[in-house]
Structures are given as structure tokens and as C-alpha cells.
Amino acid sequence: xxxxxxxxxxxxxxxxxxxxxxxxxxxxxxxxxxxxxxxxxxxxxxxxxxxxxxxxxxxxxxxxxxxxxxxxxxxxxxxxxxxxxxxxxxxxxxxxxxxxxxxxxxxxxxxxxxxxxxxxxxxxxxxxxxxxxxxxxxxxxxxxxxxxxxxxxxxxxxxxxxxxxxxxxxxxxxxxxxxxxxxxxxxxxxxxxxxxxxxxxxxxxxxxxxxxxxxxxxxxxxxxxxxxxxxxxxxxxxxxxxxxxxxxxxxxxxxxxxxxxxxxxxxxxxxxxxxxxxxxxxxxxxxxxxxxxxxxxxxxxxxxxxxxxxxxxxxxxxxxxxxxxxxxxxxxxxxxxxxxxxxxxxxxxxxxxxxxxxxxxxxxxxxxxxxxxxxxxxxxxxxxxxxxxxxxxx
Numbered sequence: 001x002x003x004x005x006x007x008x009x010x011x012x013x014x015x016x017x018x019x020x021x022x023x024x025x026x027x028x029x030x031x032x033x034x035x036x037x038x039x040x041x042x043x044x045x046x047x048x049x050x051x052x053x054x055x056x057x058x059x060x061x062x063x064x065x066x067x068x069x070x071x072x073x074x075x076x077x078x079x080x081x082x083x084x085x086x087x088x089x090x091x092x093x094x095x096x097x098x099x100x101x102x103x104x105x106x107x108x109x110x111x112x113x114x115x116x117x118x119x120x121x122x123x124x125x126x127x128x129x130x131x132x133x134x135x136x137x138x139x140x141x142x143x144x145x146x147x148x149x150x151x152x153x154x155x156x157x158x159x160x161x162x163x164x165x166x167x168x169x170x171x172x173x174x175x176x177x178x179x180x181x182x183x184x185x186x187x188x189x190x191x192x193x194x195x196x197x198x199x200x201x202x203x204x205x206x207x208x209x210x211x212x213x214x215x216x217x218x219x220x221x222x223x224x225x226x227x228x229x230x231x232x233x234x235x236x237x238x239x240x241x242x243x244x245x246x247x248x249x250x251x252x253x254x255x256x257x258x259x260x261x262x263x264x265x266x267x268x269x270x271x272x273x274x275x276x277x278x279x280x281x282x283x284x285x286x287x288x289x290x291x292x293x294x295x296x297x298x299x300x301x302x303x304x305x306x307x308x309x310x311x312x313x314x315x316x317x318x319x320x321x322x323x324x325x326x327x328x329x330x331x332x333x334x335x336x337x338x339x340x341x342x343x344x345x346x347x348x349x350x351x352x353x354x355x356x357x358x359x360x361x362x363x364x365x366x367x368x369x370x371x372x373x374x375x376x377x378x379x380x381x382x383x384x385x386x387x388x389x390x391x392x393x394x
Contacts, residue, residue, distance in 0.1 A: 032354050033060035033096060033139040035106075035153070037070060037087075042144040048072040051088060058139075062096050073105065075178050077281060082110040082149060082362055086156065096137040096153055099162035106141060107152040111281045113292065113365020114372040115150050115355050116347055120380075121251050121280040122154075123343050127336040128243045128328065132164045132265070132276040138351050149358035150351060157263060157278055159199030164276060169268030171211055172199035175259040175308065184208065189216040190223045191311040193259065218272055222311070228318035236315075237273040242324035244274040245316060246332065249300045249390070250383055253283035257301060259308030284379060293375050296382035322394035329391050337384060341377060348373040 039045065040053040051069035058064040066089065072078050073086040085106040092100040109115050118136055125133035134154045141148040155163055159172040166172055174196040179185050184197040186208070197203065197211060221232035248256055255261050261279035266272045285294045301313045315321060348369070355369050365372050 031060070032150075032351065033058055033062065033137070034142065035059075035139045035151070036142045036145075037068070037085075038144055039070065045070060045072055045083070045085065045143075048074070048078055054087075056087065056089075058095065060096075060139075064093070064095060066090065066093070077108065077110065080108070080110040082108040084108045092162075096139070098135055098137070098153075098155065101155065101160060101162050103156035103158065105154050105156050107136075107154060108148075109150070109152060109281070110362065110364065111286065114348075114369075114376050115351060115358060116344065116373070116376060117251070117284055118152060118154075118280050119347055120340070120344060120376065121247060121253070121277060121283065123340060123347075124247050124250060125243075125275075125277050127339060128246065128332060130240065130243050130247070130275055130277065131273070134276065134278070138347075138354065140354055140357070147357070147361060149361045150354040157198075157276060159265070164199075164263075164265055166199065166265050166267050170199070170270075171197070171266045173211075173215070173264045173266075174198050175262040175264065177258050177260060177307075186212045188212075188219050190219045191307055193219075193307050193311060198263075214266075215272070219311075222314055227314070228320060233271075233320065235271055237271045238318075238321055238324050239328070240273045240275060241315060241321055242328045244277065245300070245321075245325050246329055246387070247277050249387055250380070251280055251283040252285050252296075252298055252300060252383070253280055254287045254300065254302070255279060255282065255308075256312050257306050257309040259312075262308065284376070293379040296379055297386050319394075322391075326391040326394045329387055333384065333388070341380065344373065344377050344380070 036057040036059070038055045043052060045052060048071060051071045054068050054070045056064065056066055056068045068090070069088040071086055072083055074084045077084050087104050087106065089102045089104070092102055094100045095104055107118055109118060112118070119138070122134050122136050134157070137153040139151055139153055141151040157164065159166050159170060164172050175193050176196055177194050179194055179196060184203065186195050187193065188195055195215060197208065200207065218232065218235050221227065221230050221235065224230055247253070263276055263278060264272055264274055284292045285296070285298055286292050288295060288298060301316070302309050352369055359365065359367060359369075
């Protein structure tokens, strides 16, 4: 071959190779981990029920590679173009420095133009020292060599030693109107709440009946004419309820009204305790009008009646709960509120390049990320003032 043609051919092959690498590899300018999932035969993930075999590679400071199973997850979020996923490893493993477990969740945050709301909500929980609050690790997700955007890797909410550790004989419940056909559940006797028993996962009729009876006994005390002066707080953790109300009021997470994604746990012989907190996709006023940050003075509880609203608003009306909320809010306001705003700035800086790439992929929100960040911070400022005024009347 003519030397000139040969040199041209080599350069052309190098060009093709370079293009191929660029298409498959993201440019991570801020050090976010890159998570690559390749399904068997590169099959599409189209089910929330059936796992598919896949390989998982994490690139970054905390690398990992191994075989996994993956399926879709979520309710309304599964209907969006950017899909959330659940992955299951062969054995308990620490991913991105998290506590070892088999099951992990990839949150897509499609509704959230800032890509920060779930992380901010969990940070509030951490600052309040709420038990079993999830950690949120931002990353870049590639699925079958196609860029999917910025995701959050977080724990599966489940009763395990390294997750919601309720111990031997403990219980994890979810109040959620979205009951699936295979859920173990019951309807509470008075408020008709949809109660899903998440743990124990396999129970017989006697244990199911015991859990149902204990929850109904609590309901009866809350509904009683002598409430709240009937020692119901001997069976329900008032301080954690106060913290729960702070998180949900500050973020205006209205899921509690339905109820949806509202977890309650209980250790054997212990009190029913709110948490862990979860699911802030529809928070920050979005549920009101499908627009974020619209009304920073919007009450947490609806005017119209719904099962969750009636139940939780009655608890929130207890002067003891209000006093606890006032105390916890004042502590948070003095010691941790500025830390929260600092977290928003630092987290935004960490995902800035990733969010830019995500915007190019999905076109959600403002092109200028700083607009989204400042809108979120402004909400937190105005919302905090609203809570200041709210608790002043308690």
C-alpha cells in the first residue's frame, strides 16, 4: 500500500476508535461515579416485577464490578421517560461506601428539575438525627451503553440489620393507597388506612392478626374522646412524629395526606415510630399545581378530607406533639438550618456538570442550573419563615 494511503488508513481507524469511546464514555468533570449496567443480550428493562440478569460496573474512587439482577420500580415514576430501577446483588455488598446489602435503588428524579430534592430531604432527616434515614449518592448512569443521566443510588427501604433495623420481632409498615396484588395488608378499623406489612415478609395468620390488633389499638386511642390525654404516647413516639412533621412541612411533601409512601416501624416491645422518610418527587409544592416552589406558605394538610389527612392531622393537633415540634424546630433552626443551605450549595457544585448533561438528555427545568438551585434555596428560606410563624402559635 502507498505509504501516504497507509498513514491515512491508520489515522482513520484511530478516529473511528476515538469516536466510539466518546459515545460510550461520559466526561465526568466533577468526580461523580459512573455506573454502567449491561443487561443480558442488552435486553430492554420493561417490567417492575421480573428481574433480568445484568452486569454492573462502577467507575470512580470506589470501583465495583459484578453480576446483578435489575428491574423497574416506582409507581407514577415508572411511567416517565427517565426510569427508576431496583438492583439486586448476589451477596451483601457495600456500594459507594454504603452499608452492605443485596438490594439497592436507582432514583431517576425525572420530576425534579434541580435533581436535588430527594437528597435535600434526606439531609434534613440526617440533621434531625432521624433513625434509618437513607443516604443519597449521585452518579452518572449508563444502561446498555446509552447515557441515562444523573441518578441517585440509595438504600432499599427494608427491615434488615443495615437498613431499617427493627430487630427480632420488629415490624415495618407502609401506609399507601397503591396496594399491589401480592402485598400483605389490612385496612385499619377506624380511619380505614391502607396498611401494608413490609416486615415480616412471610407471616401466618396469628402474627398478621397481632400486628393488625396493635395498630388498631393505637388508632382507637387516637380516635377516643379523651385524646390526647389517654397516654397514647406510651405506644407512639411523639418526638419522632415531631421531626417527621418538620421534614414534611419544610419540603411540603403532601404524600402523608393520601397516604402514600408513609413508613412506620416498631421494634419488639417498642413504640410505633414514624419513618423512615421517603419519596419527595411530588414535594416542594409540586403536587398542588405540577409546578415546584409555587406556594411556600401552603399548609401541609389538605382542606379536603382524605384518610391520611384525617389521621395525621389529629395527631398533629395534640399540644404535646406541637410543643415537641416547636422545640425540635427551634433547635434545628439555630444549629442546623444554615448547614442545610450550605449542603444545597455544595451538593449543587458536585453535580453541576452531571446536571448539564442530564438537561441535554431530558430537557427538564431551566437550562441555567443556578436558577434551579436558587429557586430551591429561596423556597427553603421562605418555608422556614412560614414554620417560624406556625410554631410560634403552638
